[in-house]
Amino acid sequence: MQATPTALDQQVPRPPKELLASTGFLLARLGYALKARSIKEFELAGLVPYHYSVLALLDEGACQSQATIAEALRLDRSQLVGLLDGLEERGLVERRRDRNDRRRHLVSLTPSGRGALAKCRAIVKRLEGEFLAPLDEESRQTLHDLLLQLARHYDPRFGPGGESG
Amino acid sequence: MQATPTALDQQVPRPPKELLASTGFLLARLGYALKARSIKEFELAGLVPYHYSVLALLDEGACQSQATIAEALRLDRSQLVGLLDGLEERGLVERRRDRNDRRRHLVSLTPSGRGALAKCRAIVKRLEGEFLAPLDEESRQTLHDLLLQLARHYDPRFGPGGESG
């Protein structure tokens, strides 16, 4: 016999069972928990999760304008400014005027930026490994596929376009 | 032939593919999107999602103290005060002094509160149906099971204790 369930039941106040039946509640709750962990982990590297998003985006296609970056990440232009300031102060990205349109900044990764991106990937990999530890490999893959289906439905830009060609 | 993938690829800035490979990113993003929708839906009823949580909890075991409610929902005591104020103003819950310990408030559902709870359930059901529409019934069940496994791992109070007895 293990510790009786009723012991837990009476010692600590439990959340409504009703909420556990809601996929949406679980999704929102787990998503929030994971986001909180991510913020804490990235903080140790002097960054925030959005910094990683910016670095990853620049790595896939360099020299983008700030407006393009913001749109890709669904951020407001004004929010991106502070993120880029932080990255630029650490020498991870460069901002240069676009000679063809002097209103624009062309943002690009520096060598240090690529190094930082590698660190970010390591952080994310470890974090995700820890978070998904309760699931076996097959379950993780299934979960990923299901979430990807949903994500693609709500943001077509997540779709497979480009992979086929 | 459908619209070419390259058209979307070049017209709109796309998020980093790298992030799509991250289950955690998808989870956090979908969770946030769903939470935002929930807030908007509940707002039409003059409530917030936490109000539903409180009502559901009271329905499962009435006359709890505020500290107990807060702990069950993982809220800070001070945060619960405002939530209960809102519910009390609308006549959905009652606060009474505990005669055995006059520091405590015993909170209970009113008949109107039960009616409001029914409305909340309808809201959640519709919202979840819409959100999970891209998935068939079997996929929804699978997703729910996987999320529940994770949730139980991170909060043992979500475990099956009590269902066996």
Next chain:
DNA sequence: TATTGTTATACTCTATAACTATA
């Protein structure tokens, strides 16, 4: 001294609008 409910405070995130310089 510790606990319950309450109030006050601060800090993050986010959304919006206004400002500049360029076009």
Next chain:
DNA sequence: TATAGTTATAGAGTATAACAATA
């Protein structure tokens, strides 16, 4: 006039601490 980047401001959400009443 419209756009790109920037700055300033306000709002919601949350976390922390201080407070009065009671134990």
